[in-house]
Amino acid sequence: MTQEAFADCINRIKNKDRSGLKDIYDEYLGYIYTIIYGIVNQKENAEDVTQEFFVKLYNMAENMELKDSHKTFLATIARNMAIDFVRKNSRSVMVDDFVEQGIEPVSEDKVEDKVIGDMTVTEALATLSDNERIVVSMKILSDMTFNEISDALKIPMGTVTWRYREAIKKLRRLGYE
Amino acid sequence: MSKDLSKEYKEAVINDLPDLWGRIEAAIDASEKAEGTVSEEKTVLKNVEKNVNDDSKENIRVLPKDNNEAPVKTVTKTGKKKGFPAWLMVALPSVAILVLVLVPLSLFGLKNSLKMKSASSDAMATANSENYYLDSATAIESDMGCYDGGDAYEAEDTLAGSSYSMDFENAFGNDVGLAEDSSLLDPQYLEYLTIVQSRGNNKTELAIPDEDNDDEGLDTILIINPRVRVKIESIELSEGKSEANITIIENMGEYLNGFAEFKVGESYDVIFDTDLNEFSLGEEYEVYIFCRKNDSDSKLEIFGR
Numbered sequence: 001m002t003q004e005a006f007a008d009c010i011n012r013i014k015n016k017d018r019s020g021l022k023d024i025y026d027e028y029l030g031y032i033y034t035i036i037y038g039i040v041n042q043k044e045n046a047e048d049v050t051q052e053f054f055v056k057l058y059n060m061a062e063n064m065e066l067k068d069s070h071k072t073f074l075a076t077i078a079r080n081m082a083i084d085f086v087r088k089n090s091r092s093v094m095v096d097d098f099v100e101q102g103i104e105p106v107s108e109d110k111v112e113d114k115v116i117g118d119m120t121v122t123e124a125l126a127t128l129s130d131n132e133r134i135v136v137s138m139k140i141l142s143d144m145t146f147n148e149i150s151d152a153l154k155i156p157m158g159t160v161t162w163r164y165r166e167a168i169k170k171l172r173r174l175g176y177e
Numbered sequence: 178m179s180k181d182l183s184k185e186y187k188e189a190v191i192n193d194l195p196d197l198w199g200r201i202e203a204a205i206d207a208s209e210k211a212e213g214t215v216s217e218e219k220t221v222l223k224n225v226e227k228n229v230n231d232d233s234k235e236n237i238r239v240l241p242k243d244n245n246e247a248p249v250k251t252v253t254k255t256g257k258k259k260g261f262p263a264w265l266m267v268a269l270p271s272v273a274i275l276v277l278v279l280v281p282l283s284l285f286g287l288k289n290s291l292k293m294k295s296a297s298s299d300a301m302a303t304a305n306s307e308n309y310y311l312d313s314a315t316a317i318e319s320d321m322g323c324y325d326g327g328d329a330y331e332a333e334d335t336l337a338g339s340s341y342s343m344d345f346e347n348a349f350g351n352d353v354g355l356a357e358d359s360s361l362l363d364p365q366y367l368e369y370l371t372i373v374q375s376r377g378n379n380k381t382e383l384a385i386p387d388e389d390n391d392d393e394g395l396d397t398i399l400i401i402n403p404r405v406r407v408k409i410e411s412i413e414l415s416e417g418k419s420e421a422n423i424t425i426i427e428n429m430g431e432y433l434n435g436f437a438e439f440k441v442g443e444s445y446d447v448i449f450d451t452d453l454n455e456f457s458l459g460e461e462y463e464v465y466i467f468c469r470k471n472d473s474d475s476k477l478e479i480f481g482r
Contacts, residue, residue, distance in 0.1 A: 018202065025198060030191040037190050047195050054201045055208065121185040140183045141190060168182075176182035 001027045006070040013061035021058050024074075031071070032078045038141025039082035039152065041134050049085050053078050079142060083152045124174045132167035135160055404430035408461045410444060426461055 001009075001024075012020030032053055037046035056077070066073060125133055134153070138144045146164070150157040406427040413420040425439045432438045439445065 018205070021201075021205075022198065025201065029197070030194055033194060034187055034190050043193075043195075047197060047200075050195075051197050051200045051204060054197070055204045058201075058205055059208065121180070121182065121189050124182075125186070137186075140186050171182055175180050176185070177179040 001070075003066070003070055007066060010061050010064055010066070013058055018058075020061075021054060024057065025054055028071075028074060032074060035075055035078045035142045036082040038137040038139075038144075039079065040085055041137050045085065045089070046082075049082050050078075053081055056081070075143070079144070079148075082142070086152060087154075119174050121176065124171055124176055127170055127174065128167050132163045132170070135163045136167045136171075139164060404428075404463060405439065406461055406463050409458055412458055429463065 006024070009020035009023050029050070033046060033050045036049045036053065037043070040046050040049055057074075125136070128136065135149060138149045138152070139146075144152070146157050146160050150160045153160070405425060406429055407423040408426050410422040410424055422444055424444045425441050427441060428438055
Protein backbone atom coordinates (compact mmCIF):
# COMPACT_ATOMS: atom_id res chain seq x y z
CA MET A 1 0.00 0.00 0.00
CA THR A 2 1.40 3.38 -0.94
CA GLN A 3 1.59 6.31 1.44
CA GLU A 4 -1.16 8.06 -0.54
CA ALA A 5 -3.44 5.04 -0.45
CA PHE A 6 -2.93 4.78 3.28
CA ALA A 7 -3.69 8.50 3.72
CA ASP A 8 -6.87 7.97 1.75
CA CYS A 9 -7.84 5.13 4.09
CA ILE A 10 -7.27 7.36 7.09
CA ASN A 11 -9.41 10.11 5.57
CA ARG A 12 -12.21 7.64 5.05
CA ILE A 13 -11.93 6.53 8.67
CA LYS A 14 -12.12 10.16 9.72
CA ASN A 15 -15.48 10.28 7.94
CA LYS A 16 -16.56 7.20 9.90
CA ASP A 17 -16.26 5.09 6.76
CA ARG A 18 -15.08 1.70 7.94
CA SER A 19 -13.99 0.66 4.46
CA GLY A 20 -10.82 2.65 5.12
CA LEU A 21 -10.04 0.50 8.10
CA LYS A 22 -10.99 -2.67 6.20
CA ASP A 23 -8.48 -1.88 3.47
CA ILE A 24 -5.73 -1.37 6.02
CA TYR A 25 -6.81 -4.55 7.78
CA ASP A 26 -6.71 -6.58 4.59
CA GLU A 27 -3.30 -5.24 3.68
CA TYR A 28 -1.57 -5.36 7.03
CA LEU A 29 -3.28 -7.92 9.25
CA GLY A 30 -0.51 -10.47 8.69
CA TYR A 31 2.20 -7.91 9.24
CA ILE A 32 0.67 -6.55 12.43
CA TYR A 33 -0.37 -9.92 13.81
CA THR A 34 3.11 -11.34 13.24
CA ILE A 35 4.71 -8.48 15.11
CA ILE A 36 2.28 -8.78 17.99
CA TYR A 37 2.46 -12.56 18.10
CA GLY A 38 6.23 -12.35 18.22
CA ILE A 39 5.97 -10.36 21.42
CA VAL A 40 3.00 -11.80 23.27
CA ASN A 41 3.78 -15.28 21.95
CA GLN A 42 0.36 -16.68 22.55
CA LYS A 43 -2.41 -17.02 19.97
CA GLU A 44 -5.40 -15.75 21.92
CA ASN A 45 -3.51 -12.85 23.41
CA ALA A 46 -2.07 -11.96 20.01
CA GLU A 47 -5.58 -11.93 18.57
CA ASP A 48 -6.84 -9.72 21.39
CA VAL A 49 -4.02 -7.23 21.01
CA THR A 50 -4.39 -7.21 17.23
CA GLN A 51 -8.08 -6.48 17.58
CA GLU A 52 -7.30 -3.66 20.02
CA PHE A 53 -4.74 -2.35 17.58
CA PHE A 54 -7.27 -1.88 14.77
CA VAL A 55 -9.88 -0.41 17.11
CA LYS A 56 -7.26 2.01 18.38
CA LEU A 57 -6.24 2.90 14.85
CA TYR A 58 -9.88 3.61 14.01
CA ASN A 59 -10.30 5.82 17.07
CA MET A 60 -7.04 7.69 16.68
CA ALA A 61 -7.43 8.37 12.95
CA GLU A 62 -9.17 11.66 13.62
CA ASN A 63 -6.06 13.20 15.14
CA MET A 64 -3.51 11.35 13.07
CA GLU A 65 -0.83 13.20 11.17
CA LEU A 66 1.45 10.99 9.14
CA LYS A 67 4.97 12.17 8.55
CA ASP A 68 7.06 9.03 8.16
CA SER A 69 6.40 5.71 6.54
CA HIS A 70 2.98 4.46 7.54
CA LYS A 71 4.28 0.92 7.74
CA THR A 72 6.88 1.91 10.32
CA PHE A 73 4.22 3.90 12.12
CA LEU A 74 1.88 0.90 12.29
CA ALA A 75 4.69 -1.40 13.40
CA THR A 76 5.65 0.98 16.20
CA ILE A 77 2.11 1.17 17.54
CA ALA A 78 1.67 -2.60 17.32
CA ARG A 79 4.98 -3.26 19.04
CA ASN A 80 4.24 -0.79 21.84
CA MET A 81 0.78 -2.22 22.42
CA ALA A 82 2.17 -5.75 22.56
CA ILE A 83 4.96 -4.74 24.92
CA ASP A 84 2.43 -2.98 27.15
CA PHE A 85 0.37 -6.14 27.17
CA VAL A 86 3.34 -8.26 28.15
CA ARG A 87 4.28 -5.85 30.92
CA LYS A 88 0.77 -5.67 32.30
CA ASN A 89 0.12 -9.37 32.20
CA SER A 90 2.17 -12.12 33.58
CA ARG A 91 4.08 -13.92 30.92
CA SER A 92 1.83 -16.14 28.88
CA VAL A 93 2.51 -19.82 28.80
CA MET A 94 3.64 -20.52 25.30
CA VAL A 95 3.75 -24.25 25.81
CA ASP A 96 0.00 -24.31 26.26
CA ASP A 97 -0.38 -22.61 22.95
CA PHE A 98 1.61 -25.26 21.18
CA VAL A 99 -0.27 -28.02 22.95
CA GLU A 100 -3.48 -26.29 21.97
CA GLN A 101 -2.45 -26.58 18.36
CA GLY A 102 -1.84 -30.28 18.76
CA ILE A 103 1.92 -29.93 18.99
CA GLU A 104 3.50 -31.08 22.21
CA PRO A 105 6.85 -29.65 23.25
CA VAL A 106 9.59 -31.90 21.99
CA SER A 107 12.28 -32.93 24.42
CA GLU A 108 15.89 -32.94 23.31
CA ASP A 109 16.03 -36.72 23.49
CA LYS A 110 13.18 -37.00 21.06
CA VAL A 111 14.81 -34.46 18.81
CA GLU A 112 17.75 -36.77 18.32
CA ASP A 113 15.44 -39.49 17.15
CA LYS A 114 13.60 -37.27 14.74
CA VAL A 115 14.52 -36.94 11.13
CA ILE A 116 15.61 -33.35 10.87
CA GLY A 117 14.07 -32.77 7.49
CA ASP A 118 10.66 -33.80 8.80
CA MET A 119 10.49 -31.10 11.43
CA THR A 120 8.29 -28.13 10.81
CA VAL A 121 9.31 -24.76 12.12
CA THR A 122 6.62 -25.00 14.79
CA GLU A 123 7.99 -28.31 15.98
CA ALA A 124 11.50 -26.95 15.91
CA LEU A 125 10.47 -23.95 17.99
CA ALA A 126 8.78 -26.30 20.43
CA THR A 127 12.20 -27.68 21.30
CA LEU A 128 13.22 -24.32 22.72
CA SER A 129 12.57 -23.24 26.25
CA ASP A 130 9.84 -20.63 26.77
CA ASN A 131 12.40 -17.93 27.40
CA GLU A 132 14.39 -18.81 24.30
CA ARG A 133 11.29 -18.91 22.13
CA ILE A 134 10.16 -15.47 23.28
CA VAL A 135 13.49 -13.95 22.35
CA VAL A 136 13.53 -15.69 18.96
CA SER A 137 9.96 -14.58 18.24
CA MET A 138 10.63 -11.00 19.17
CA LYS A 139 13.77 -10.96 17.09
CA ILE A 140 12.45 -12.73 14.01
CA LEU A 141 8.75 -11.91 13.89
CA SER A 142 8.77 -8.46 15.44
CA ASP A 143 12.14 -7.29 14.09
CA MET A 144 13.12 -6.04 17.52
CA THR A 145 16.72 -5.27 18.45
CA PHE A 146 18.32 -7.02 21.41
CA ASN A 147 18.18 -3.75 23.25
CA GLU A 148 14.45 -3.42 22.64
CA ILE A 149 13.88 -7.01 23.74
CA SER A 150 15.92 -6.43 26.86
CA ASP A 151 13.85 -3.35 27.62
CA ALA A 152 10.54 -5.06 26.93
CA LEU A 153 11.26 -8.14 29.01
CA LYS A 154 13.18 -6.22 31.66
CA ILE A 155 16.11 -8.59 31.57
CA PRO A 156 19.77 -7.76 30.93
CA MET A 157 20.80 -7.55 27.30
CA GLY A 158 23.49 -10.17 27.94
CA THR A 159 20.76 -12.60 28.95
CA VAL A 160 18.81 -11.81 25.81
CA THR A 161 21.76 -12.40 23.49
CA TRP A 162 22.73 -15.53 25.36
CA ARG A 163 19.21 -16.97 25.06
CA TYR A 164 19.07 -16.07 21.40
CA ARG A 165 22.43 -17.72 20.72
CA GLU A 166 21.37 -20.87 22.55
CA ALA A 167 18.10 -20.96 20.64
CA ILE A 168 19.75 -20.49 17.28
CA LYS A 169 22.27 -23.21 18.16
CA LYS A 170 19.45 -25.64 18.85
CA LEU A 171 17.57 -24.64 15.72
CA ARG A 172 20.71 -25.05 13.60
CA ARG A 173 20.96 -28.62 14.75
CA LEU A 174 17.47 -29.04 13.36
CA GLY A 175 18.46 -27.60 10.03
CA TYR A 176 17.27 -24.03 10.48
CA GLU A 177 19.56 -21.13 9.69
CA MET B 178 19.76 -28.79 3.37
CA SER B 179 19.23 -25.83 5.63
CA LYS B 180 15.90 -24.14 6.01
CA ASP B 181 15.17 -20.44 6.42
CA LEU B 182 13.97 -20.02 9.98
CA SER B 183 12.75 -16.46 9.58
CA LYS B 184 10.82 -17.14 6.40
CA GLU B 185 9.23 -20.36 7.60
CA TYR B 186 8.37 -18.94 11.01
CA LYS B 187 6.61 -15.92 9.53
CA GLU B 188 4.80 -18.13 7.04
CA ALA B 189 3.70 -20.45 9.81
CA VAL B 190 2.22 -17.55 11.75
CA ILE B 191 0.53 -16.01 8.73
CA ASN B 192 -0.87 -19.38 7.64
CA ASP B 193 -2.60 -19.53 10.96
CA LEU B 194 -3.86 -15.98 10.65
CA PRO B 195 -7.20 -15.46 12.38
CA ASP B 196 -10.08 -13.53 10.86
CA LEU B 197 -10.55 -10.72 13.29
CA TRP B 198 -12.64 -8.33 11.24
CA GLY B 199 -15.93 -9.36 12.83
CA ARG B 200 -14.47 -8.85 16.29
CA ILE B 201 -12.98 -5.51 15.34
CA GLU B 202 -16.28 -4.23 13.97
CA ALA B 203 -18.10 -5.43 17.06
CA ALA B 204 -15.56 -3.68 19.29
CA ILE B 205 -15.91 -0.45 17.31
CA ASP B 206 -19.71 -0.72 17.55
CA ALA B 207 -19.45 -1.24 21.29
CA SER B 208 -17.13 1.73 21.76
CA GLU B 209 -19.36 3.97 19.63
CA LYS B 210 -22.40 2.79 21.54
CA ALA B 211 -20.62 3.54 24.81
CA GLU B 212 -19.80 7.02 23.59
CA GLY B 213 -23.44 7.48 22.63
CA THR B 214 -24.56 6.40 26.08
CA VAL B 215 -22.22 8.89 27.71
CA SER B 216 -23.56 11.76 25.63
CA GLU B 217 -27.10 10.62 26.37
CA GLU B 218 -26.36 10.61 30.10
CA LYS B 219 -25.00 14.13 29.78
CA THR B 220 -28.33 15.18 28.28
CA VAL B 221 -30.23 13.59 31.14
CA LEU B 222 -28.02 15.29 33.66
CA LYS B 223 -29.03 18.62 32.22
CA ASN B 224 -32.45 17.90 33.71
CA VAL B 225 -31.12 17.84 37.20
CA GLU B 226 -33.10 19.70 39.79
CA LYS B 227 -31.14 21.08 42.72
CA ASN B 228 -32.69 22.03 46.03
CA VAL B 229 -30.43 23.60 48.57
CA ASN B 230 -31.95 23.58 52.00
CA ASP B 231 -31.00 25.57 55.08
CA ASP B 232 -28.68 22.89 56.33
CA SER B 233 -26.53 23.31 53.25
CA LYS B 234 -27.64 19.92 52.09
CA GLU B 235 -28.18 19.40 48.42
CA ASN B 236 -30.94 17.17 47.18
CA ILE B 237 -30.20 16.35 43.60
CA ARG B 238 -33.05 14.73 41.74
CA VAL B 239 -32.21 13.11 38.47
CA LEU B 240 -35.25 13.44 36.28
CA PRO B 241 -36.19 11.15 33.44
CA LYS B 242 -36.38 12.43 29.88
CA ASP B 243 -40.13 12.59 30.21
CA ASN B 244 -40.79 15.01 33.02
CA ASN B 245 -44.13 13.40 33.77
CA GLU B 246 -42.41 10.33 35.14
CA ALA B 247 -41.19 9.94 38.66
CA PRO B 248 -37.57 10.89 39.39
CA VAL B 249 -35.08 8.21 38.46
CA LYS B 250 -33.28 8.57 41.75
CA THR B 251 -32.51 11.09 44.39
CA VAL B 252 -29.02 11.58 45.66
CA THR B 253 -28.48 13.46 48.89
CA LYS B 254 -25.17 15.15 49.33
CA THR B 255 -24.18 16.61 52.65
CA GLY B 256 -21.78 19.44 53.27
CA LYS B 257 -19.24 20.63 50.78
CA LYS B 258 -19.17 19.27 47.30
CA LYS B 259 -15.60 18.20 47.75
CA GLY B 260 -15.76 15.59 50.49
CA PHE B 261 -13.21 15.18 53.22
CA PRO B 262 -10.79 12.33 52.79
CA ALA B 263 -11.87 9.30 54.81
CA TRP B 264 -8.74 9.34 56.94
CA LEU B 265 -9.39 12.91 57.94
CA MET B 266 -12.91 12.07 59.08
CA VAL B 267 -11.42 9.53 61.46
CA ALA B 268 -8.31 11.39 62.45
CA LEU B 269 -9.94 14.68 63.44
CA PRO B 270 -12.31 13.22 66.05
CA SER B 271 -9.46 11.12 67.39
CA VAL B 272 -7.27 14.16 67.88
CA ALA B 273 -10.18 15.97 69.50
CA ILE B 274 -10.65 13.12 71.93
CA LEU B 275 -6.99 13.09 72.77
CA VAL B 276 -6.99 16.78 73.50
CA LEU B 277 -10.29 16.92 75.35
CA VAL B 278 -10.03 13.73 77.37
CA LEU B 279 -6.47 12.68 77.80
CA VAL B 280 -4.93 16.06 78.43
CA PRO B 281 -7.14 17.03 81.37
CA LEU B 282 -6.92 13.48 82.62
CA SER B 283 -3.16 13.53 82.61
CA LEU B 284 -3.10 16.88 84.30
CA PHE B 285 -5.39 15.54 86.95
CA GLY B 286 -3.08 12.59 87.42
CA LEU B 287 -0.06 14.82 87.77
CA LYS B 288 -1.70 16.93 90.37
CA ASN B 289 -2.48 13.80 92.34
CA SER B 290 1.05 12.60 92.06
CA LEU B 291 2.40 15.95 93.18
CA LYS B 292 0.20 15.76 96.24
CA MET B 293 1.53 12.33 96.93
CA LYS B 294 5.04 13.59 96.68
CA SER B 295 4.61 16.37 99.17
CA ALA B 296 2.90 14.04 101.62
CA SER B 297 5.69 11.56 101.66
CA SER B 298 8.89 12.73 100.03
CA ASP B 299 11.01 9.87 101.39
CA ALA B 300 8.73 7.27 100.00
CA MET B 301 8.63 8.79 96.56
CA ALA B 302 11.29 6.55 95.12
CA THR B 303 9.22 3.51 95.82
CA ALA B 304 5.83 4.95 94.95
CA ASN B 305 3.61 2.39 93.41
CA SER B 306 3.67 3.56 89.86
CA GLU B 307 2.02 0.45 88.55
CA ASN B 308 -1.17 1.23 90.41
CA TYR B 309 -1.05 4.71 89.04
CA TYR B 310 -0.67 3.45 85.53
CA LEU B 311 -3.53 1.10 86.07
CA ASP B 312 -5.79 3.84 87.34
CA SER B 313 -4.85 6.10 84.51
CA ALA B 314 -5.34 3.45 81.94
CA THR B 315 -8.70 2.50 83.40
CA ALA B 316 -9.78 6.09 83.48
CA ILE B 317 -8.69 6.60 79.92
CA GLU B 318 -10.46 3.50 78.74
CA SER B 319 -13.55 4.54 80.63
CA ASP B 320 -13.51 7.95 79.05
CA MET B 321 -12.78 6.57 75.66
CA GLY B 322 -15.85 4.42 76.02
CA CYS B 323 -17.98 7.55 76.01
CA TYR B 324 -16.99 8.19 72.46
CA ASP B 325 -18.10 4.95 70.96
CA GLY B 326 -19.52 6.62 67.92
CA GLY B 327 -18.72 3.95 65.41
CA ASP B 328 -16.56 0.97 64.74
CA ALA B 329 -13.94 2.62 62.60
CA TYR B 330 -13.89 5.49 64.99
CA GLU B 331 -13.44 3.17 67.91
CA ALA B 332 -10.53 1.34 66.35
CA GLU B 333 -8.70 4.56 65.64
CA ASP B 334 -9.38 5.89 69.10
CA THR B 335 -8.19 2.76 70.75
CA LEU B 336 -5.01 2.84 68.77
CA ALA B 337 -4.34 6.46 69.50
CA GLY B 338 -5.27 6.01 73.13
CA SER B 339 -3.01 3.08 73.65
CA SER B 340 0.06 4.65 72.11
CA TYR B 341 -0.56 7.84 73.91
CA SER B 342 -1.09 6.27 77.29
CA MET B 343 2.07 4.26 76.82
CA ASP B 344 4.12 7.40 76.66
CA PHE B 345 1.97 9.01 79.21
CA GLU B 346 3.14 6.29 81.52
CA ASN B 347 6.73 6.84 80.62
CA ALA B 348 6.62 10.54 81.07
CA PHE B 349 4.22 11.03 83.90
CA GLY B 350 3.22 7.69 85.25
CA ASN B 351 5.98 7.65 87.80
CA ASP B 352 6.19 10.57 90.08
CA VAL B 353 9.59 9.81 91.56
CA GLY B 354 11.62 12.97 91.77
CA LEU B 355 9.01 14.95 89.91
CA ALA B 356 9.83 18.61 90.27
CA GLU B 357 7.05 20.80 91.52
CA ASP B 358 7.10 23.02 88.51
CA SER B 359 3.81 24.32 87.24
CA SER B 360 5.13 24.27 83.67
CA LEU B 361 4.80 20.51 83.76
CA LEU B 362 1.11 20.95 83.85
CA ASP B 363 1.01 22.91 80.67
CA PRO B 364 -1.05 20.80 78.24
CA GLN B 365 1.27 21.68 75.41
CA TYR B 366 3.93 19.51 76.97
CA LEU B 367 1.75 16.49 76.54
CA GLU B 368 2.62 16.54 72.89
CA TYR B 369 6.14 15.94 73.90
CA LEU B 370 8.85 14.56 71.78
CA THR B 371 10.83 11.69 73.09
CA ILE B 372 14.57 11.95 73.22
CA VAL B 373 16.65 9.09 74.45
CA GLN B 374 20.28 9.29 75.36
CA SER B 375 22.54 6.42 76.22
CA ARG B 376 24.60 6.36 79.37
CA GLY B 377 27.38 4.72 77.43
CA ASN B 378 27.96 7.90 75.54
CA ASN B 379 30.53 10.11 77.27
CA LYS B 380 28.47 13.14 76.57
CA THR B 381 25.77 11.88 78.85
CA GLU B 382 27.99 11.97 81.87
CA LEU B 383 26.64 15.36 82.67
CA ALA B 384 23.33 13.72 83.38
CA ILE B 385 24.65 11.06 85.65
CA PRO B 386 23.67 11.69 89.23
CA ASP B 387 26.26 12.78 91.74
CA GLU B 388 28.09 10.05 93.56
CA ASP B 389 26.21 10.83 96.74
CA ASN B 390 22.92 10.18 95.09
CA ASP B 391 21.41 6.77 95.43
CA ASP B 392 21.64 5.17 92.02
CA GLU B 393 18.89 2.74 92.84
CA GLY B 394 16.45 5.58 92.56
CA LEU B 395 17.05 5.53 88.85
CA ASP B 396 15.01 2.43 88.27
CA THR B 397 12.16 4.73 87.36
CA ILE B 398 11.66 7.85 85.32
CA LEU B 399 13.00 11.13 86.63
CA ILE B 400 12.33 14.57 85.33
CA ILE B 401 15.75 16.10 85.32
CA ASN B 402 14.68 19.43 83.97
CA PRO B 403 11.15 20.28 82.89
CA ARG B 404 12.13 23.08 80.56
CA VAL B 405 15.19 23.12 78.36
CA ARG B 406 15.49 24.83 75.01
CA VAL B 407 17.49 22.83 72.50
CA LYS B 408 18.41 23.22 68.86
CA ILE B 409 18.35 20.26 66.49
CA GLU B 410 21.72 20.19 64.76
CA SER B 411 21.39 16.96 62.82
CA ILE B 412 18.88 14.19 62.36
CA GLU B 413 19.41 10.66 61.22
CA LEU B 414 16.03 9.14 60.55
CA SER B 415 15.37 5.49 60.88
CA GLU B 416 12.38 3.29 61.54
CA GLY B 417 10.86 3.75 64.99
CA LYS B 418 13.54 5.71 66.76
CA SER B 419 15.81 8.22 65.12
CA GLU B 420 19.02 9.83 66.23
CA ALA B 421 19.59 13.54 66.55
CA ASN B 422 22.32 15.81 67.72
CA ILE B 423 21.08 18.65 69.88
CA THR B 424 22.69 21.74 71.32
CA ILE B 425 21.51 23.13 74.64
CA ILE B 426 20.38 26.68 74.02
CA GLU B 427 18.95 27.54 77.41
CA ASN B 428 18.23 25.81 80.69
CA MET B 429 14.89 27.35 81.47
CA GLY B 430 13.92 25.11 84.35
CA GLU B 431 15.80 23.87 87.38
CA TYR B 432 17.65 20.61 87.37
CA LEU B 433 16.62 17.87 89.69
CA ASN B 434 18.75 17.62 92.76
CA GLY B 435 21.59 15.22 92.22
CA PHE B 436 21.97 15.82 88.53
CA ALA B 437 24.60 17.99 86.96
CA GLU B 438 23.15 20.28 84.39
CA PHE B 439 23.51 20.16 80.64
CA LYS B 440 25.77 23.04 79.75
CA VAL B 441 24.53 25.68 77.37
CA GLY B 442 26.30 25.42 74.04
CA GLU B 443 27.20 21.75 74.52
CA SER B 444 26.01 19.17 72.03
CA TYR B 445 24.49 15.82 72.86
CA ASP B 446 23.58 12.81 70.78
CA VAL B 447 20.04 11.76 71.48
CA ILE B 448 17.50 9.33 70.20
CA PHE B 449 13.88 10.29 69.72
CA ASP B 450 10.74 8.42 68.90
CA THR B 451 9.99 8.98 65.23
CA ASP B 452 6.43 7.76 65.53
CA LEU B 453 5.43 10.38 68.05
CA ASN B 454 7.65 13.32 67.34
CA GLU B 455 8.60 15.61 64.56
CA PHE B 456 11.84 17.47 64.86
CA SER B 457 12.94 19.76 62.10
CA LEU B 458 16.57 20.34 61.35
CA GLY B 459 17.90 23.67 62.63
CA GLU B 460 14.77 24.40 64.65
CA GLU B 461 14.69 25.10 68.37
CA TYR B 462 12.37 23.24 70.71
CA GLU B 463 11.51 23.47 74.34
CA VAL B 464 11.88 19.98 75.73
CA TYR B 465 11.63 18.05 78.91
CA ILE B 466 14.78 16.34 79.98
CA PHE B 467 13.75 13.07 81.50
CA CYS B 468 15.92 10.29 82.71
CA ARG B 469 15.22 6.62 83.12
CA LYS B 470 17.37 3.72 84.02
CA ASN B 471 16.92 0.72 81.87
CA ASP B 472 17.30 -2.29 84.10
CA SER B 473 18.50 -4.60 81.39
CA ASP B 474 21.43 -2.63 80.11
CA SER B 475 21.77 0.20 82.61
CA LYS B 476 21.11 2.92 80.14
CA LEU B 477 19.95 6.37 80.90
CA GLU B 478 17.21 7.61 78.67
CA ILE B 479 16.43 11.24 78.37
CA PHE B 480 13.06 12.34 77.17
CA GLY B 481 12.01 15.72 76.02
CA ARG B 482 9.17 17.50 74.40
